[in-house]
Amino acid sequence: MKRGLVLLLVLATASFSFAEHKKGQIVIGTYLGSGSWYSSTSDSSSSAYPGISKSEYTSWGFGLGPEVGYFIADNIVLGTYLGVNFNGSKSDSSSTTSSFKSTSKYNAIYFSVGPFGRFYFGGGAKGSPYVQVNAGASFYPSYKGTYTPSTGTGYDYKYKTYSSWNLGLMLGYEHFLNSFVALQYYVGYGFSSYKTTSEYDYASGTDPTYDYSSKTNSLEFGVGLQIFLDKKKS
Numbered sequence: 001m002k003r004g005l006v007l008l009l010v011l012a013t014a015s016f017s018f019a020e021h022k023k024g025q026i027v028i029g030t031y032l033g034s035g036s037w038y039s040s041t042s043d044s045s046s047s048a049y050p051g052i053s054k055s056e057y058t059s060w061g062f063g064l065g066p067e068v069g070y071f072i073a074d075n076i077v078l079g080t081y082l083g084v085n086f087n088g089s090k091s092d093s094s095s096t097t098s099s100f101k102s103t104s105k106y107n108a109i110y111f112s113v114g115p116f117g118r119f120y121f122g123g124g125a126k127g128s129p130y131v132q133v134n135a136g137a138s139f140y141p142s143y144k145g146t147y148t149p150s151t152g153t154g155y156d157y158k159y160k161t162y163s164s165w166n167l168g169l170m171l172g173y174e175h176f177l178n179s180f181v182a183l184q185y186y187v188g189y190g191f192s193s194y195k196t197t198s199e200y201d202y203a204s205g206t207d208p209t210y211d212y213s214s215k216t217n218s219l220e221f222g223v224g225l226q227i228f229l230d231k232k233k234s
Helices: 002-015
Strands: 025-032 036-046 049-073 076-095 098-120 127-149 155-176 181-202 209-230
Touching (some): 025 181
Antiparallel strands (some): 025 049, 049 076
């Protein structure tokens, strides 16, 4: 009976002993970026041309990424992250005045890597707000698509070259589950700039290349899991 009471006391103490952000700690975690699924249908017409053009479009995306950091001072972390993202889409087009139809498919896996800095604002016994800044570059080892018309010549395409860099600012809250595990909830702003050269492969004729550059602003949100290790004790 006494052993049972002692065990319950130990468990209760552990449950209410929350993490601290102390110099010398190591934090290991992963984030789950915002997932998405999008579907749309559209009809269009013109007074200059008879008939109605129809299209159906679907896309999806999901991201996750491990990260590791070190507390260089109380409440201040410097670290690095690796992001893995998946994207895909499909589009079908047709017209009421023609038997012509076309299908476009696209899919890609890309990686992001870079440093981050995080500052915690103290907080209560069960959680702490923080702000994080990060920078990095993205890589597309897998990017390809196809265009398939019901008549005529289709083509395949893929990246020949790709260069990118990004910056981000994140506001979040860390909720402690016990003395070394916490959940994160965050929203953030991201900016990215990239340039690409794509190769097109037609069944016949000349295969062109296409140069493209873009600057993107994005709103990001998600959750993450953090594990805090005390380097001195370990």
